[in-house]
Amino acid sequence: xxSKVSGKEPVLEIQNLCVDYGLGKESVxxxxxxxxxxxxxxxxxxxxxxxxxxxxxxxxxTRLLPPPGVITGGKVIYHQPGGDPVDxxxxxxxxxxxxxxxxxxxVFQGAMNSLNPVHTVASQLMDVIAAxxxxxSKSARLARAKELLKLVGISPDRLGSYPHQLSGGMRQRxxxxxxxxxxxxxxxxxxxxxxxxxxxxxxxxxxLVDLRERLGFSVLFITHDLSLLVEFSDRIAIMYGGRIVxxxxxxxxxxxxxxxxxxxxxxxxxPLRGERRExxxxxxxxPDLRSxxxxxxxxxxxxxxxxxxxxxxxxxxxxxxxxxEDRTGGERTVAxxxxxxx
Amino acid sequence: xxxTHTSDQPPAPPDNDTxxxxxxxxxxxxxxxxxxxxxxxxxRVVHAVDDVxxxxxxxxxxxxxxxxxxxxxxxxxxxAQLYPRTGGDIRLHGTSVTVRGGRRFRAYNRKVQMxFQDPFASLNPVHTIRYHLSxxxxxxxxxxxxxxxxQQALEELLERVQLTPATRYLDKFPHELSGGQRQRVAIARxxxxxxxxxxxxxxVSMLDVSIRLGVxxxxxxxxxxxxxxxxxxTHDIASARYFADDTLVMYAGRMVEGxxxxxxxxNPAHPYTQLLISSAPDPDRIVGEGTPDDxxxxxxxxxxxxxxxPAGCRFNPRCPHAMDICRTELPPRLPVDGNPDHWAxxxxxxxxxxxxxxxxxxxxxxxxxxxxxxxxYSNFPGSDPPDPHETRSxxxxxxxxxxxxxx
Numbered sequence: 001x002x003s004k005v006s007g008k009e010p011v012l013e014i015q016n017l018c019v020d021y022g023l024g025k026e027s028v029x030x031x032x033x034x035x036x037x038x039x040x041x042x043x044x045x046x047x048x049x050x051x052x053x054x055x056x057x058x059x060x061x062t063r064l065l066p067p068p069g070v071i072t073g074g075k076v077i078y079h080q081p082g083g084d085p086v087d088x089x090x091x092x093x094x095x096x097x098x099x100x101x102x103x104x105x106x107v108f109q110g111a112m113n114s115l116n117p118v119h120t121v122a123s124q125l126m127d128v129i130a131a132x133x134x135x136x137s138k139s140a141r142l143a144r145a146k147e148l149l150k151l152v153g154i155s156p157d158r159l160g161s162y163p164h165q166l167s168g169g170m171r172q173r174x175x176x177x178x179x180x181x182x183x184x185x186x187x188x189x190x191x192x193x194x195x196x197x198x199x200x201x202x203x204x205x206x207x208l209v210d211l212r213e214r215l216g217f218s219v220l221f222i223t224h225d226l227s228l229l230v231e232f233s234d235r236i237a238i239m240y241g242g243r244i245v246x247x248x249x250x251x252x253x254x255x256x257x258x259x260x261x262x263x264x265x266x267x268x269x270x271p272l273r274g275e276r277r278e279x280x281x282x283x284x285x286x287p288d289l290r291s292x293x294x295x296x297x298x299x300x301x302x303x304x305x306x307x308x309x310x311x312x313x314x315x316x317x318x319x320x321x322x323x324x325e326d327r328t329g330g331e332r333t334v335a336x337x338x339x340x341x342x
Numbered sequence: 343x344x345x346t347h348t349s350d351q352p353p354a355p356p357d358n359d360t361x362x363x364x365x366x367x368x369x370x371x372x373x374x375x376x377x378x379x380x381x382x383x384x385x386r387v388v389h390a391v392d393d394v395x396x397x398x399x400x401x402x403x404x405x406x407x408x409x410x411x412x413x414x415x416x417x418x419x420x421x422a423q424l425y426p427r428t429g430g431d432i433r434l435h436g437t438s439v440t441v442r443g444g445r446r447f448r449a450y451n452r453k454v455q456m457x458f459q460d461p462f463a464s465l466n467p468v469h470t471i472r473y474h475l476s477x478x479x480x481x482x483x484x485x486x487x488x489x490x491x492x493q494q495a496l497e498e499l500l501e502r503v504q505l506t507p508a509t510r511y512l513d514k515f516p517h518e519l520s521g522g523q524r525q526r527v528a529i530a531r532x533x534x535x536x537x538x539x540x541x542x543x544x545x546v547s548m549l550d551v552s553i554r555l556g557v558x559x560x561x562x563x564x565x566x567x568x569x570x571x572x573x574x575x576t577h578d579i580a581s582a583r584y585f586a587d588d589t590l591v592m593y594a595g596r597m598v599e600g601x602x603x604x605x606x607x608x609n610p611a612h613p614y615t616q617l618l619i620s621s622a623p624d625p626d627r628i629v630g631e632g633t634p635d636d637x638x639x640x641x642x643x644x645x646x647x648x649x650x651x652p653a654g655c656r657f658n659p660r661c662p663h664a665m666d667i668c669r670t671e672l673p674p675r676l677p678v679d680g681n682p683d684h685w686a687x688x689x690x691x692x693x694x695x696x697x698x699x700x701x702x703x704x705x706x707x708x709x710x711x712x713x714x715x716x717x718x719y720s721n722f723p724g725s726d727p728p729d730p731h732e733t734r735s736x737x738x739x740x741x742x743x744x745x746x747x748x749x
Contacts, residue, residue, distance in 0.1 A: 049550045167644055197409040197577060202621040224551050230625035254625050268551045270584030272607060272622055279584065281555030285520040 010079055011218050012038040012061070012104070012186050017074035019053070019060040028289045030056040030069070032242040035316070038186065043212065043219040045233035045250065047226045047265065049286045053242040054222045055109065058188050062106055063088065063096060078103060081185065102132050104186040105179035110195055114175065115163040121149070121174055122159035128181045148177040153207055169200040176208065180215065188220045193228075205232055227269045230254045238262045241287045241297030244316060248332035258319055258334040260302045296337065308337045317341025361435065361571040362398040362421060362454060362539045367391060368429035369416055373649060389648045390416045392595045393430070398539050398571035403562070405574045405586030405603065407618070411645055413595040414575045418541045421573065422456045423447060452482050455532035459544040461524035465516040471527050472512045475499055478534035495534075503530045504560060522553035526560065533564070539571040546581070558585045580622055583607040591615045594645050594656040600675075601684030611678040611686040614657045655688065667695055 019031035031053045038044050048054045059065045061076045076088040080103070091099055108114050116124060125145040129136060136144075146156040152173040163171055172192065179187050189208075193201040209232065212219060221233055229236050230250050237247040238261065246259040257263040264282035284301035287293060293300050299309040308314075318331060319339035370387035391413040398404055408414045419425050421432060423441050431438050434453060441447040458464040465474060475496050479485040485492050500508035503526040516524055525545060532540060542561065546554040562585060565572050574586050582589045583603050590600040591612065599612040610616045644660075646652050652659055658668040667689050676691040678684045689695045 049552055169644070198579075198621040198623075199409065199617060225623060226551070227625050228623040231623055264552060266625075268555055269623075270555070270580045271626075272580040272583060272619065272624055273626060276584065276604070278559075279555050280559070282552035283556070285522055285553060286550060 009040045010037050010077075011040045012079070012220075013075075013077040013085075014057075014061055015075040015077065017057065017060055017076065018072045019056050019065065020070050020072050021056075021068045023070065027070075029292075030242055030289060031060060034074075034239075034242075034244055036237055036244065036247070038218050038220055040185075040218055041212070041216050042235065043209075043221055043233040045229035045236040046220060046222045046239060047224060047229050047236060048239035049224060051286050051289065052239040054239050055190055056242075057239070058106065058190050058220065058222055061088065062100070062104060062188065063091075064106070078186075098132075101128060101179075101184065102182045103184055104188060105182070105184045106188040106190065107175050107179050107192045109191040115171055117163050120160050120162055121145075121166070125149075125159075125174070125178055125181060128178055132182055144181070148181055149174070151180065151211065152177040153203075169196055169204065172196060172200075172204060173207070176204070176211075180211065180217070183215065184217060186218050186220065188222070190222045191224070192221075194223070194225075201228075225269075226265045230266075238265065241292060242289065243297065243335065245298065245336070246332070246334045247316070248334075252332060258332075258339045259298075259336045260304050260338070261298050264301075296335075304338060306337070312337070315341065358402065359400040360397055361400050363433040363436075364394055364396050364417070364421060364430065365433065366430035367394040367396075367417065367420055367427060367432065369413075369420055369425060370428045386649055389595050389651050391420065394592075394597055396573075396590060396597070396600075398573055400538070400571050401565060401569040402588065403565055403572040403574050403586040405576060405582035405589045406592060407576055407579050407582050407589060408592035409577060409618075409645060411594075411648075412592045413648075414592050415543050417592075418456065418543045418573060418575055421539075422454060422541055423450055424456075448481070451537075452535050453537055454539045454541065455535050455537040456541040456543065457525075457528055457532050457545050460548050461521060461528050462516075462548070464528050465524055467516055470513050470515055471500075471519075472496060474527065474531055475512075475534055478531045482535040484534060484536060499530045499534055500527075502533060502564065503527070505530070520553075521549045522557060525549060525557055529557075529560070529564070533568070537570065539573070541573045541575075543575045544577070545574070547576070547578075554581075561585070578622070579607060579618055591618065594651060595648055596656055597675075597687065598657065599686040599688075601678070601681070605681070605684050609678075609684075611684065611691060612657075612688045613661045613663055613690075615686075617660075663690060665689060665695060 014034060014036045017031055017034045018029065020027040020029050022028060034053075034057060036044070046054050046057070056065070056069065059069065060071055063071075065071065071089060074089070077085045078088050078099070079085045086095075086099075088096075088099065115121075119127075122142065122145050125148055126138075126141040129141045129144055142159075145159060149156050149159065154170055154173055154177075158166065158170070163174075166174065176192070193204055196204070205228075208219070219233075221229065223229060226236075230253065233250050235247065236250050236253045237244050238253075238259065239245065240261050246253065246257070246262045248258075253262060254266065257266055261282070267279050268281045270279055282301055287297050287300075295311045296302070296305075296309045296314050299305040302309065314335045314337050316333045316335040318341060319334050320341060321339055369391040371390055373386040373388060375383055375385065394413075394417055396404065396406070396417075406414045406417060416425070420427050423432070423439070426442065433439065434450065439450055441450050476485060476492055479492065479495055479499075484495060486495055496512060497508040500506070500511055505511045505523060505526055511519070511523070511527075516527070519527065529545075540561075545561065546557050549557060558581065561572060561574075564570060574582065576582055579589070586603045588601065589603040589606040591598050591606065591614065593614045599606060599610065599615045606615065607619060610619050646656055646659060652669070654670050655661070655664075655668045655673050658664045661668065671689075673687045673689045673692070675685040675687055678686050678691055
């Protein structure tokens with residue numbers, strides 16, 4: 001296992017990934033030219049409304065896209081610890097089978113329903129291990145399953161339980177335990193706590209942060225709840241209309257969001273503390289992928305839109321007006337004509 | 343201010359009039375006994391809602407906050423008379439009402455309308471918006487005479503929920519609208535009855551984050567213009583603070599705390615409310631402005647079984663301050679710090695049992711450990727002691743609550 005949170009060593013690089021649904025004229029571009037780098041030991045948050053392409057991105061980079069989805073371009077480079085980088089999108093079937101779960105694992109949206117209801121927790125946990133380490137003895141697998149449950153804070157005597165005998169939060173923990181079974185380098189979490197209550201959500205996230213510090217894996221955390229991300233992730237990328245519109249360290253994004261959409265999203269959550277002020281959310285509704293606006297996809301809803309926004313597509317770049325301060329605490333990029341690149 | 347058909351009514355009574363009251367409302371659902379249990383076991387019930395008392399006032403929003411399974415939706419359905427109640431009383435303008443369908447149910451739900459959580463499920467996909475709304479208007483006798491008046495009423499309804507121009511939406515099907523627009527149609531349908539009370543069961547939970555506030559602001563606007571009494575059910579206490587005048591907190595079928603929204607969220611008294619607030623996502627925490635988060639949940643965050651709820655206070659198995667009396671006696675509503683509008687069902691605020699406990703909690707706070715080092719599984723929270731004298735010490739927060747009360 002790698003050591004604790006380290007500097008800037010990339011573990012997963014997404015380069016110009018494009019994903020379409022459907023083929024030919026009927027196709028819809030769900031992810032457009034997305035580049036994103038996940039560093040070792042980091043929690044990278046990916047936020048956006050439904051339909052912004054964040055889940056599609058996760059499925060695309062793990063090659064789990066269901067049929068109408070097609071990857072039309074780009075690369076996903078995975079850097080093995082002490083090995084050559086591999087392009088996940090070009091792996092053979094056998095290579096992919098090895099890669100999945102051992103190197104990256106995924107916790108799905110509504111993970112509580114992704115456990116098989118007719119098998120016990122133990123057999124499902126052991127199944128994962130058996131598939132990847134066939135030489136391991138049954139007793140060793142059972143011991144490992146016990147260890148995994150303990151890791152996520154469930155008492156090992158629940159090994160024989162069926163999923164319906166566990167509460168939603170416990171099922172979610174079992175899923176997280178299963179995702180960590182083979183000590184992967186990257187864990188992708190697609191809205192892992194959306195179906196849970198706030199109290200349970202906080203417990204699970206705290207446990208995750210704690211485990212991350214102990215085991216040193218990286219997390220790609222996908223959610224629509226930006227206020228949660230600000231608290232739990234190191235860096236945040238905001239998606240809108242299939243593109244990343246802003247990427248910045250969490251604290252910086254919270255204090256000084258540059259893209260009007262990030263600003264709007266942050267203002268969409270009423271604060272629990274501080275003065276009560278009138279909030280407005282974002283006017284309009286998310287764009288229809290079949291008829292995306294020209295120029296910046298956000299311009300019809302943007303309060304600050306001006307001429308170039310309607311015609312020219314802004315590219316993700318380090319904002320020229322913010323470089324000075326950004327030398328101190330990690331770089332940031334934004335795709336907005338208000339903050340053109342240097 | 344209102345539709346044409348209401349303009350000939352007598353002038354409206356002033357705000358803060360009680361519209362709908364629940365008194366000791368109780369609902370138990372029978373548990374089905376399977377096989378041999380049917381012969382041997384005594385019949386068991388789920389104590390979904392026990393002894394809930396609340397008041398909806400004209401022109402005020404009352405929030406009901408709780409986890410899933412706390413019984414908050416059951417309260418809404420009881421108030422809408424969709425379920426028969428097991429015990430207690432529901433009073434509309436002071437008159438006790440019990441209806442089981444038929445004409446009297448219509449008359450009741452003309453006054454009390456409900457909005458459901460999922461606008462994808464609550465609108466019929468095979469009918470247009472025009473059908474949904476004109477049906478509601480006709481049933482409640484607000485359709486007017488003839489097509490022209492109906493059309494006018496429809497357009498006014500859609501304008502009220504800010505779907506303009508109305509003609510663009512009238513002949514659409516639900517699938518052609520976005521989630522936010524659908525929820526607005528659902529609100530318009532409720533308004534077609536010209537109700538006095540609106541029961542909104544998680545009206546924004548299913549919507550995209552960027553449009554939630556738009557719908558909440560619309561509801562608040564309607565409350566102000568039409569003087570509706572709104573019950574806002576939510577699991578998001580931050581939105582209750584934003585939107586509601588009063589907040590009630592529910593846990594495992596019982597009310598645990600209530601009061602002015604600002605007071606409840608800024609000075610939570612009941613340990614459960616404190617846990618709920620410290621669990622809510624708070625971006626200020628990393629930025630160093632918020633309080634460190636170390637409130638403890640000893641039992642691992644599981645609400646109790648409602649078939650066999652714990653004796654005494656239902657929060658006692660999870661409560662870090664639980665005393666002997668909490669395990670045996672049900673706490674009554676006790677005023678918090680002498681504020682008659684803020685109450686908590688917790689023995690910590692009882693003169694006889696509270697102060698001693700507050701001292702020991704204060705002691706637990708003193709050890710040299712910094713809050714960040716306090717283990718997640720330690721037995722006492724480092725902050726948020728339930729000391730009633732300390733919880734309301736800040737003059738700033740007092741001002742905040744006074745402001746909230748004046749709203």
